[in-house]
Amino acid sequence: ERARVAPGAVHLPDWLDAARQRELLRACREWARPPAGLRTVRTPGGGAMTARQVCLGWHWYPYAYARTVADGDGAPVKPFPVWLGELGRRAVSDALGPAQAEDAAYDIALINFYEGDARMGMHRDADERATAPVVSLSLGDACVFRFGNTRTRARPYTDVELRSGDLFVFGGASRLAYHGVPRVLLGTAPAGLGLTGRLNVTLRVSGFPD
Numbered sequence: 602e603r604a605r606v607a608p609g610a611v612h613l614p615d616w617l618d619a620a621r622q623r624e625l626l627r628a629c630r631e632w633a634r635p636p637a638g639l640r641t642v643r644t645p646g647g648g649a650m651t652a653r654q655v656c657l658g659w660h661w662y663p664y665a666y667a668r669t670v671a672d673g674d675g676a677p678v679k680p681f682p683v684w685l686g687e688l689g690r691r692a693v694s695d696a697l698g699p700a701q702a703e704d705a706a707y708d709i710a711l712i713n714f715y716e717g718d719a720r721m722g723m724h725r726d727a728d729e730r731a732t733a734p735v736v737s738l739s740l741g742d743a744c745v746f747r748f749g750n751t752r753t754r755a756r757p758y759t760d761v762e763l764r765s766g767d768l769f770v771f772g773g774a775s776r777l778a779y780h781g782v783p784r785v786l787l788g789t790a791p792a793g794l795g796l797t798g799r800l801n802v803t804l805r806v807s808g809f810p811d
């Protein structure tokens with residue numbers, strides 16, 4: 602059942618059926634291959650993200666976007682497929698209504714692979730220029746997703762369990778809220794999927810010129 606976690610933040614559990622989850626996983630595994638494949642993201646402070654990432658359309662590195670894998674093998678970033686943009690608009694339409702989906706031209710996908718004790722600290726996604734909703738799709742092991750507020754990475758926040766197949770859309774006032782993944786619930790992936798660990802796909806509108 603759908604749940605509105607905050608204004609503009611809508612959770613639709615089990616939005617992708619088992620067959621669509623398998624299709625999306627298969628695509629993610631192809632995108633993860635080099636060149637411009639899965640990489641470890643290093644932060645300017647000398648740390649590294651524990652989730653590994655691959656990007657489509659635009660390559661994210663802390664804290665900007667580029668067309669090549671500036672912090673990896675230097676290859677051009679893989680193209681953002683048309684079908685993924687259609688999936689994004691369908692997601693926004695189902696979560697927020699068709700009017701919100703109309704001119705959402707999705708052109709960035711960030712795919713995070715969580716293995717072992719990978720997590721993601723509280724942060725805001727503020728490197729895009731457009732204000733269109735962010736679409737999040739989860740595959741594999743469930744996680745604790747922490748949805749915070751727009752002022753501080755600390756409380757108040759709401760913890761929500763995200764499971765394989767879940768859709769979460771973050772628009773309006775929620776677009777700039779702090780959020781993170783304090784833990785992955787290892788071994789909770791659906792038996793038929795063939796994934797150990799967790800994978801999250803976010804779709805974004807860059808607002809950058811081509």
Ligand code: MD3
Pocket residue numbers: 711713721726735737746769771775776777778780781782801803
């Ligand atoms: C709320 N990913 O890629 S998905 C990220 O599960 C990111 O890998 C997490 O945070 C993950 O930046 C969380 C939920 C999510 C994604 C983007 C958001 C929540 C968001 C952007 C704005 C507000």
Ligand code: FE
Pocket residue numbers: 724725726780
């Ligand atoms: Fe984020």
